[in-house]
Amino acid sequence: MASGVKTRLEADRKIRRGLALGKYAPFHRGHQLVIETALAEMDEVVVLIYDAPDVTDIPLPVRARWLRELYPALQVIEAWEGPTQVGYTDDIMRAHERYIIDTLGISGITHFYSSEPYGDHISRALGAVDRQVDPTRIKVPISASRIRPHPFRYRDYLDPLVYRDLITKVAVLGAPSTGKTTLCERLAQQFHTLWMPEYGREYWAQHQINRRLSAEQLVDIAEGHLAREEALLLQADHYLFTDTNALTTAQFARHYHGAIPPQLAALADQAATRYDLTLVCAADIPYEDTWDRSGDMQRRAFQQQIIADLKQREIPFTLLQGTVEARAAQVAEILRHFRKYRNPPQPKENVVA
Structure with missing residues (x-):
């Protein structure tokens, strides 16, 4: 033709x-x-x-x-x-x-x-x-x-892109030795879901030299943490409780190196809008003085820096105080009323610091 x-x-x-x-x-x-x-x-x-x-x-x-x-x-x-x-x-x-x-x-x-x-x-x-x-x-x-009503039960019928957006992402922040890990484990058990451990602790144990990491290694921590968290989102049921995020890693970079690398700053900015709820564990429990920590005075200073950063970024948060049981009960009450995409963030006037 x-x-x-x-x-x-x-x-x-x-x-x-x-x-x-x-x-x-x-x-x-x-x-x-x-x-x-x-x-x-x-x-x-x-x-x-x-x-x-x-x-x-x-x-x-x-x-x-x-x-x-x-x-x-x-x-x-x-x-x-x-x-x-x-x-x-x-x-x-x-x-x-x-x-x-x-x-x-x-x-x-x-x-x-x-x-x-x-x-x-x-x-x-x-x-x-x-x-x-x-x-x-x-x-x-x-x-x-x-x-x-049951996204987890039918998650095989959902593309990962869709399923991850159905999970309520809860960030649990605070200075070292404020009970974040214990609380996240408790909440995961209580709500029959998963929690994301602080990847930085694992990375630090493997790579630290004289109890220090380079600025580039802190970027690796933030990237590795995010990758693991994304994988866990696809296995979580309704909630994923995350122990620490790039906001805290950026504070470590500022403290130890005097500046935040651009890649880490970008990851911290991403973390600022990533989570549906932000919780801060108060420094009101006994300090556990292990060899990888810098002392109770440094804990309190770092706690103030974390809270100041949240306020500067205008990220609403709730301060959790008391025993792990009291904190878990406070979180349960928050989640009882919270619906992803329906509820606005915690109102700033209700933030406790």
């Missing part, structure tokens, strides 16, 4: 443009099957993702980010003012159709992808093929409503 004829035929061929929609609360393997099928069959794929505050606390931008990062070829449209009612009455079906076609102006769709009965009326309204993908849930036997 002559190249000119081939070019005209290609130009005349109608672009195959697929559309899928949903709340994706959370986005699971069944949703992925629908989208991956569309990507394999279509020239272009549009995904409409609805705001759904009545169904999930996970903000729309977070759910949209999952789609964009997992499938960069998608055109993702965030539907902030879409209909919230679901069902198959004429009024409900027409409301959804008008929103898609009239309000959002979506057109040129040749195939509508779903695994739900609404595929029938939406595809007819669009003048598109009703492309059903695994409607009987044989290939992927799961639904978002089953996952929402």
Whole structure:
């Protein structure tokens, strides 16, 4: 075939443009099957993702980010003012159709992808093929409503990118010998989940020379700690309690070397916004004077520096005091009322220092 004829035929061929929609609360393997099928069959794929505050606390931008990062070829449209009612009455079906076609102006769709009965009326309204993908849930036997109450139980149906965002990340900070490790272990047992040990202690024991580490080694600690924490997020259930983070490592760099290396400063900045809750163990328990520590006076000074850094960064925190039992009870009360993405950070006026 002559190249000119081939070019005209290609130009005349109608672009195959697929559309899928949903709340994706959370986005699971069944949703992925629908989208991956569309990507394999279509020239272009549009995904409409609805705001759904009545169904999930996970903000729309977070759910949209999952789609964009997992499938960069998608055109993702965030539907902030879409209909919230679901069902198959004429009024409900027409409301959804008008929103898609009239309000959002979506057109040129040749195939509508779903695994739900609404595929029938939406595809007819669009003048598109009703492309059903695994409607009987044989290939992927799961639904978002089953996952929402028990994400850990169904984590195999969730991409790691999604699952990590469902875990409440709790940072437990404080100077050396303030009970962080003991508390994290206790909380992990109490909430049937995992905790992240302070990687710096392990690294220090292996690499210290005359009880000191270089500034570059402190960067290694922060990077190694973060990598291990990311791995544990995928195994945790609801909560991950983290003993220390890069904020503290940066304070060590400032104390021992007079400056914070740029890479460590960047990791500390990342840590400042990474955690859902920040807890500080008070220096109100007896000091354990082991050979790897610098004395109770240094503990108290370092504690003041940690708290000052949190205040300077405007990171809300709660100071935990008393016995490990009293501290664990205080954390349990905080978590009883806390919901990731729903609760604001602890109000600054309630911070104790």
